[in-house]
Amino acid sequence: MSVIYLLLALSILVALIFFVAFIASVKSGQYDDSYTPSVRMLFDDEIVQEDKKDSSTKTV
Template sequence: MSVIYILLTISIIVAVIFFIAFIVAVRSGQYDDSYTPSVRMLFEDELVKEKPKTSKLTNQD
């Protein structure tokens, strides 16, 4: 039973270390995307699709 407590303690410590490493990486800008905004302007025409203009139907009697 004591092995379970030791493994549980070690796993929580490892999880906390990885969480702290993740927070440090996010704060330092590790996951900031600097490439996509510079390329997005080249492909903007393909991303924006205009809806076809609908004309109002007139009553033709």
């Protein structure tokens, strides 16, 4: 039974270490996207055109 308590405590400790490392990497800007803004103007945006019907072609 004491092995379960030891493994539980160790797993929580490892999880906390990884969580702190993740928070530190986010605060330091590790996951900031610095590539996409520089090439955004090279991508062509698709223009969505809606079908517009003339009101004069409607039958009454």
